[in-house]
Amino acid sequence: MDAPTTMSAENGTSGDSGGGGGWFTPRKPVAARPGGSDAAGSGERAEPEAEGREAPDVDQDHITGRRTPFTSIRRVGAGGAATTVTAEPQGPPASPDPVQPTVPWPDGSERPAHEHPADPRAASGPQAPAAGPLDAGHEPSARPAPGAPPAPPTGTAAAEAGSPDAIRVRRTLGEIEPVADKVTSYFYALLFTRNPELRALFPAAMDSQRDRLLRALLTAAEHMDDPGVLTEYLQHLGRGHRKYGTDASHYPAVGEALIGALSRYATTTWDEETEAAWVRTYTTISQIMIDAAAENERHAPAWWHAEVVSHDLRTPDIAVVTVRPDQPYPFLAGQYTSLETPWWPRIWRHYSFASAPRSDGLLSFHVKAVPAGWVSNALVHRARPGDVLRLGPPAGSMTVDHTTDNGLLCVGGGTGIAPIKALVEDVAEHGARRPVEVFYGARTDHDLYDIDTMLRLSQAHPWLEVRAIVDGRTQLPDAVREFGPWNEYDAYLSGPAGMIRSGVDALRGVGVPYERIRHDSLDELVAAAD
Numbered sequence: 193m194d195a196p197t198t199m200s201a202e203n204g205t206s207g208d209s210g211g212g213g214g215w216f217t218p219r220k221p222v223a224a225r226p227g228g229s230d231a232a233g234s235g236e237r238a239e240p241e242a243e244g245r246e247a248p249d250v251d252q253d254h255i256t257g258r259r260t261p262f263t264s265i266r267r268v269g270a271g272g273a274a275t276t277v278t279a280e281p282q283g284p285p286a287s288p289d290p291v292q293p294t295v296p297w298p299d300g301s302e303r304p305a306h307e308h309p310a311d312p313r314a315a316s317g318p319q320a321p322a323a324g325p326l327d328a329g330h331e332p333s334a335r336p337a338p339g340a341p342p343a344p345p346t347g348t349a350a351a352e353a354g355s356p357d358a359i360r361v362r363r364t365l366g367e368i369e370p371v372a373d374k375v376t377s378y379f380y381a382l383l384f385t386r387n388p389e390l391r392a393l394f395p396a397a398m399d400s401q402r403d404r405l406l407r408a409l410l411t412a413a414e415h416m417d418d419p420g421v422l423t424e425y426l427q428h429l430g431r432g433h434r435k436y437g438t439d440a441s442h443y444p445a446v447g448e449a450l451i452g453a454l455s456r457y458a459t460t461t462w463d464e465e466t467e468a469a470w471v472r473t474y475t476t477i478s479q480i481m482i483d484a485a486a487e488n489e490r491h492a493p494a495w496w497h498a499e500v501v502s503h504d505l506r507t508p509d510i511a512v513v514t515v516r517p518d519q520p521y522p523f524l525a526g527q528y529t530s531l532e533t534p535w536w537p538r539i540w541r542h543y544s545f546a547s548a549p550r551s552d553g554l555l556s557f558h559v560k561a562v563p564a565g566w567v568s569n570a571l572v573h574r575a576r577p578g579d580v581l582r583l584g585p586p587a588g589s590m591t592v593d594h595t596t597d598n599g600l601l602c603v604g605g606g607t608g609i610a611p612i613k614a615l616v617e618d619v620a621e622h623g624a625r626r627p628v629e630v631f632y633g634a635r636t637d638h639d640l641y642d643i644d645t646m647l648r649l650s651q652a653h654p655w656l657e658v659r660a661i662v663d664g665r666t667q668l669p670d671a672v673r674e675f676g677p678w679n680e681y682d683a684y685l686s687g688p689a690g691m692i693r694s695g696v697d698a699l700r701g702v703g704v705p706y707e708r709i710r711h712d713s714l715d716e717l718v719a720a721a722d
């Protein structure tokens with residue numbers, strides 16, 4: 193199964209993945225489903241559905257009619273790159289990665305999400321789109337997640353708060369929310385009809401993909417008044433979209449399709465002022481993305497080729513896949529990447545690195561094949577040594593803070609144990625004498641596919657305690673609550689979205705402040721990601 197987009201305890205916002213909630217509304221807390229298995233909880237995020245689930249119903253006049261010129265978008269990231277977002281009705285500025293984590297089109301990512309600008313421990317690694325591109329969060333009480341914008345204000349008063357542009361943008365979003373599917377269809381119909389060359393940047397079947405791009409754009413627009421978090425988010429999106437072949441010249445076309453779709457469906461609130469507000473907002477969004485991509489291009493490839501060097505089938509549906517990147521791949525333990533197989537071009541999924549950086553440069557992933565998982569099934573049942581995959585940039589901020597001596601409470605459910613193992617190795621390499629407590633949860637004994645590795649680590653390191661929790665009398669989060677106290681620990685949760693939700697609840701219930709709780713994006717876990 194895919195890995196997540198990383199985040200710390202996060203709040204709810206819409207993002208590039210589909211999971212619970214509409215595009216433009218704050219994420220509603222989703223009740224944990226004890227014992228249940230999340231849609232993506234068991235693995236790969238939902239796969240894109242077949243293309244064309246809905247007739248676009250494109251207005252030909254609209255397609256060929258007046259277009260909104262995005263002349264202020266600079267094609268190259270140089271020259272006074274915008275690094276902060278302004279929602280003031282003036283100057284141009286910057287840009288996101290939709291889906292997949294995203295905005296860039298094709299995917300949308302990067303986890304997510306996962307760089308937390310507001311988090312002092314946030315990793316500075318590349319993308320998060322798996323962070324993905326617009327990842328999103330959930331827990332309403334938690335702080336914003338890395339790589340994801342903060343939850344929007346709620347209520348009428350909140351909707352009317354903020355800059356004039358932000359107010360107009362939110363009014364548009366409020367009006368189109370009930371017809372979000374139609375707006376999406378129309379947006380892509382406009383985009384591809386006017387710019388057929390862009391179609392090749394997207395997967396052949398791309399329902400979830402298309403949702404990501406537009407969703408990412410709208411999510412970003414919704415948060416234009418929060419430059420601190422948004423800028424980081426958009427930069428991440430811009431970097432993450434490089435792997436899709438996104439180019440600065442593509443942004444105006446997307447902006448025109450965006451304005452075309454919004455103006456068609458926001459008939460009550462759309463006027464010249466509103467259009468001007470959207471043009472400024474999109475120009476800001478796209479410029480940030482373009483600048484981030486240009487800056488990233490100076491020191492990192494858009495993607496890495498990675499040859500499979502070993503494929504270890506641990507259970508009938510779980511494989512440990514090890515690859516050798518074609519060039520150095522810098523990342524931090526606890527991060528994840530986006531991965532594309534040769535069998536499903538332009539379909540990217542997130543997987544966490546299952547080891548801390550190794551001297552031989554090899555990277556390992558734990559993959560669980562899930563029923564509808566194109567990528568996960570290919571990786572588990574088809575991939576063999578010699579096959580070449582593509583990797584996006586690393587992302588995620590679920591990394592170890594080496595500036596503190598706090599203990600680490602690590603909770604890994606199923607293949608969510610992968611990044612936990614990497615964190616343990618990271619602590620070991622730093623020679624720290626800080627306590628690390630790992631709770632490794634699984635449905636059955638048989639599902640504890642990596643328990644031998646974890647036990648070997650605990651035998652080698654006296655500061656490490658590993659506990660296997662198999663479903664039965666108690667579930668993973670309950671077990672964590674029974675031990676403790678955890679007030680001297682930083683918590684890391686990795687696994688199914690439901691486990692993370694109930695894990696956060698359990699930890700908060702025993703007094704662990706949310707700023708000490710880190711996990712990947714729940715949205716990434718419950719919906720298609722990149």
Ligand SMILES: NC(=O)C1=CN([C@@H]2O[C@H](COP(=O)(O)OP(=O)(O)OC[C@H]3O[C@@H](n4cnc5c(N)ncnc54)[C@H](O)[C@@H]3O)[C@@H](O)[C@H]2O)C=CC1
Binds near residue numbers: 236545557661688
């Ligand atoms: N492969 C990777 O690199 C990574 C995968 N993940 C995610 O981890 C998940 C792993 O899925 P599976 O192995 O199928 O796990 P699973 O469904 O077999 O569950 C693993 C553990 O989590 C507990 N759990 C599940 N749902 C729960 C809930 N609602 N409340 C409390 N506890 C719950 C189970 O009791 C079990 O102990 C996937 O969602 C995947 O996206 C997360 C990080 C990295």
